[in-house]
Amino acid sequence: MLDVLIAGAGPVGLWLAAELRLHGVEVAVVERRAAPDGRSRAVGMQAGTLDTFATRGLAQRFIERGTPVPTGHFGAATTRLDFSTVGAVHPFMLALGQSVTEQLLEEHAVAVGAQVLRGQEVVSLTQSPDAVEVVIRAGGTHRTVRARWVVGCDGTRSAVRQAAGIDFPGQDTTLTGWLADIELDDPLTAPLAATGPAGSFLAAPIGDGVHRLAGLSTATMHRGTGEPLTLEEVREQTRTLLGRDLGIRNPRWLSRYGNATRQAARYRAGRVLVAGDAAHMFFPAGGQGMNLGIQDATNLGWKLAATLQDRAPDGLLDSYDTERRPAARAVIDNTRAQLALFAAASPEQIALREVWSAALAEPQTNRQWARRIAGFDDPVSADTTPGAHPLNGTRLAGLALDAADAPTAHPLMHHGRPLLLDLGGTRTPCLADGVEQRAVTVNTEAAHAIWRDVTAVLIRPDARIAWAGTDTDPQRRAADCLTALRTLCR
Numbered sequence: 001m002l003d004v005l006i007a008g009a010g011p012v013g014l015w016l017a018a019e020l021r022l023h024g025v026e027v028a029v030v031e032r033r034a035a036p037d038g039r040s041r042a043v044g045m046q047a048g049t050l051d052t053f054a055t056r057g058l059a060q061r062f063i064e065r066g067t068p069v070p071t072g073h074f075g076a077a078t079t080r081l082d083f084s085t086v087g088a089v090h091p092f093m094l095a096l097g098q099s100v101t102e103q104l105l106e107e108h109a110v111a112v113g114a115q116v117l118r119g120q121e122v123v124s125l126t127q128s129p130d131a132v133e134v135v136i137r138a139g140g141t142h143r144t145v146r147a148r149w150v151v152g153c154d155g156t157r158s159a160v161r162q163a164a165g166i167d168f169p170g171q172d173t174t175l176t177g178w179l180a181d182i183e184l185d186d187p188l189t190a191p192l193a194a195t196g197p198a199g200s201f202l203a204a205p206i207g208d209g210v211h212r213l214a215g216l217s218t219a220t221m222h223r224g225t226g227e228p229l230t231l232e233e234v235r236e237q238t239r240t241l242l243g244r245d246l247g248i249r250n251p252r253w254l255s256r257y258g259n260a261t262r263q264a265a266r267y268r269a270g271r272v273l274v275a276g277d278a279a280h281m282f283f284p285a286g287g288q289g290m291n292l293g294i295q296d297a298t299n300l301g302w303k304l305a306a307t308l309q310d311r312a313p314d315g316l317l318d319s320y321d322t323e324r325r326p327a328a329r330a331v332i333d334n335t336r337a338q339l340a341l342f343a344a345a346s347p348e349q350i351a352l353r354e355v356w357s358a359a360l361a362e363p364q365t366n367r368q369w370a371r372r373i374a375g376f377d378d379p380v381s382a383d384t385t386p387g388a389h390p391l392n393g394t395r396l397a398g399l400a401l402d403a404a405d406a407p408t409a410h411p412l413m414h415h416g417r418p419l420l421l422d423l424g425g426t427r428t429p430c431l432a433d434g435v436e437q438r439a440v441t442v443n444t445e446a447a448h449a450i451w452r453d454v455t456a457v458l459i460r461p462d463a464r465i466a467w468a469g470t471d472t473d474p475q476r477r478a479a480d481c482l483t484a485l486r487t488l489c490r
């Protein structure tokens with residue numbers, strides 16, 4: 001019997017497979033499509049995803065294939081978000097087509113031992129107390145596979161989610177935007193945004209001489225997603241929204257997309273879990289869906305592996321739902337707010353967009369939203385322990401180290417185990433099985449101020465901080481650290 005069967009070889013399923021393999025879990029990914037889809041929905045990889053890939057030593061292979069973009073937008077506001085402030089290892093958004101992302105993730109997943117089986121569609125499943133039986137259709141025949149756990153990473157229409165009886169409440173599409181992946185007579189060197197009473201327009205180079213043009217026009221935003229988009233309409237829309245047509249030619253992909261917004265009522269039903277678009281869908285504003293899904297997988301991988309291997313404390317696997325549902329809810333809210341700004345048409349709505357642009361010029365506000373969009377500020381459950389450090393529960397960011405092999409903690413996390421860093425010059429006598437420990441000094445010039453009083457930090461495999469301590473007494477520190485450690489592993 002397989003340990004884990006994953007439905008869907010999109011970015012989320014492939015990344016989850018690789019994360020499970022870090023812990024030796026036997027995993028297979030079944031994918032309905034016989035061959036990868038050459039089109040790319042996502043063209044933006046956020047700094048938060050690059051940071052995650054850096055914890056496994058993989059960020060560079062993505063960066064080599066993409067183009068760093070130092071700023072981003074929120075609702076096409078004229079003041080851009082400055083990603084250099086977010087405390088990331090790679091403080092930019094990477095323009096990179098989803099098809100390349102998937103190719104690199106598949107190569108990695110296969111290299112670490114995951115099976116990726118194409119032309120195989122999950123059609124139904126049934127659960128028993130110890131296993132899940134999954135019916136898979138391949139080339140006109142059906143077979144049954146048994147797995148201890150199943151994860152649906154099979155997109156918004158997830159067959160796994162439906163078969164597990166997980167509701168997907170929300171709203172259908174009411175507005176549509178359009179996109180064109182296209183060549184331009186005068187290629188852009190940087191992203192372009194324009195807003196006005198007719199709607200909003202974005203354009204950015206996405207590699208290989210192709211540009212992503214995306215617009216939301218108040219005149220056409222009620223057209224259905226199924227209504228064909230022509231080159232002539234893109235030309236006309238570009239002229240209307242931008243004032244010139246950019247010399248568009250040779251379209252690769254023309255499409256409309258909608259604002260259907262839904263979220264799974266729960267992310268787990270017995271031995272079945274959902275992640276990525278199978279768990280949430282929303283208007284693609286700000287380049288967040290794939291990034292959010294990759295964080296779902298990063299959160300789930302080590303927890304599911306620990307559960308399978310009898311290392312998990314009570315409640316660890318359920319914390320996947322309690323941590324990741326609020327994260328998606330926050331992204332849903334910000335995409336709705338962005339859509340309101342994209343679609344601003346009345347003088348009042350246009351004034352709101354201008355007020356918002358002015359607010360983003362304030363550095364603290366800009367940093368807060370740059371961190372949100374980059375994936376660093378998921379809402380966290382507050383640590384109510386008396387004296388708890390404000391870093392507890394947050395994502396690792398802004399920690400610079402004085403170590404030749406590790407300018408940040410990320411290179412020390414390739415193994416995917418919890419990492420205890422001693423930063424205060426004395427070792428915490430806290431060694432436990434399965435925990436890596438390292439003494440390093442903080443580079444106080446480069447580290448964010450919040451790190452300066454920290455004497456030890458316990459970092460989860462998904463680079464979230466389980467506990468940060470300021471005690472200079474090693475014994476007291478060890479006791480606090482062990483309490484935190486018990487929430488991660490037995």
Ligand SMILES: Cc1cc2nc3c(=O)[nH]c(=O)nc-3n(C[C@H](O)[C@H](O)[C@H](O)COP(=O)(O)OP(=O)(O)OC[C@H]3O[C@@H](n4cnc5c(N)ncnc54)[C@H](O)[C@@H]3O)c2cc1C
Pocket residue numbers: 007008009010011012013030031032033041042043044045098120121122123153154155156158159160179257275276277278284286287288289290291292293
């Ligand atoms: C226009 C547009 C632009 C976007 N831009 C961005 C962006 O810039 N940045 C960003 O982060 N996100 C963006 N997104 C969102 C992003 O594309 C998705 O969030 C992302 O693809 C989700 O990944 P996933 O692996 O969860 O699902 P998917 O990518 O949908 O993959 C699911 C896979 O499951 C397979 N499958 C489906 N059913 C079955 C079955 N029954 N059995 C087996 N396999 C099955 C499918 O064939 C597919 O390969 C955009 C979306 C759109 C529409």
